[in-house]
Amino acid sequence: MNVFIIGVGLIGGSMARDMKQLNPEAKIYGIDANNAHLDEALTLNIIDVKATYEDLSLADVVVVSIPVNALVEELPKILDIVNSDAIVFDAGSTKFNICKAVENHPKRKNFLACHPISGTEFSGPSAAIEGLYKGKTNIICEIEKTSFRIQEKALAIFQQLGMRIRYMNPEAHDKHIAYVSHLSHISSFMLGKTVIDKERNESDIFDMAGSGFESTVRLAKSSPAMWTPIFEQNKDNVIETLEEYIHNLETFKEMLENDEYERIYSEMDNANKIKEILKGIPQNKN
């Protein structure tokens, strides 16, 4: 089995590690716009060999794990080259624009639009880890546009990786993911900014920060190169979530200004429901 990883960072690199471990006979080819990443992936034994688009006709499986703006540009070119039996799937955090980019491609049936809900705040080949996908959810969009044969092969791979599958249309994916992922990132980035701006000249202050602060700003370590195009592609949904979030923060501030502590208590008590909700998140079960 010839597996091509296009974009050998956290997502593609972790996928490569698992696929190699589960299929020791697989040959892992790496393609990346950043040649230093490719060398690093080779040194770390994430890939077996460096490759280019010209080699793509050898591919049985192509994992495209590049920023979403690049996905929209590159996916049609990749589909142009692969042979008619190849499985091509992505891992983009937006789905509408990506599905749109290939909707009329003659090899649309070779493509499976995926969003594995997994990752860490780190990036690059050195961030790649084994078992990243185990127990995680993989959201698949427009399954009906992929050929049965390709569906079957791809699902076998996801099963091997230990993923749970959910089906959704691209519009619904982008709308809901804005709430449960994109908004978290902005809230964290802006929390980081607020504290850094204020405490810039008082580095001692961070001795006062505990694990709570750390947990809340963890996502502010995320890659701007990955996240800027996500926010761009999901602009309308993200703006809607931001408006609701800002409104809720404004209301909280007004309650505080008006000394409405019973309402504040009650708002926090309601938000405590997140305890039950988080129990349903797969990684908590492991």
Next chain:
Amino acid sequence: MNVFIIGVGLIGGSMARDMKQLNPEAKIYGIDANNAHLDEALTLNIIDVKATYEDLSLADVVVVSIPVNALVEELPKILDIVNSDAIVFDAGSTKFNICKAVENHPKRKNFLACHPISGTEFSGPSAAIEGLYKGKTNIICEIEKTSFRIQEKALAIFQQLGMRIRYMNPEAHDKHIAYVSHLSHISSFMLGKTVIDKERNESDIFDMAGSGFESTVRLAKSSPAMWTPIFEQNKDNVIETLEEYIHNLETFKEMLENDEYERIYSEMDNANKIKEILKGIPQNKN
């Protein structure tokens, strides 16, 4: 050594567990407004015996780990009863009002105003764990108002627990802690609210939530009974942090509306500095 824990929840209970382990001869007395918590603490072997304020004259060490509104009320009463050798320290997340409440007390010198930067999002006796304080920062305010003898004994206890000590005045404590702790809690509570309100009828959606969402809303599980009085006592500082945070979120939204993606990239790139800052947080070193 007779150790009294007033408020046998996460903070007091964890303190009790460590002090008993480090000093097996210590007798741990528990006092709590909630008798069920006291029974639970006894069953869990967190305390050796249930007690009341009348027993406080037996105390060598008194740990007062109750909500900050109760601290302001109870601390003077506790100091009234303890003997003149007793060490009394608190663990309140605000310091100005608490120091103010005892500033003219005849036994002010028996009191040490403390804020151990440690905890989890859980509460109650069952949340108490061993080693909670190891490597954590303990902020001590107005050290000069505590007698040398009491200072010395208290610092010996904190050293035993493995804590790092930082000295600060109450005003500075409350101002900075608003940024590195109180704001994180509000951002998390309101993120939880925003998502719960929107996705109330779509519980399936939480299958889409990953570890990033979980990390960002973790603090929304925190106790409203503990946090409402903290926000009340630190109202002015908290409002200031909220205004800056909301302003930054508004600016981010406007950049998105105006398609200013280079500025968005640059804001996130700046917030990435939090990586270096978080490396300085004690719990990351362990």
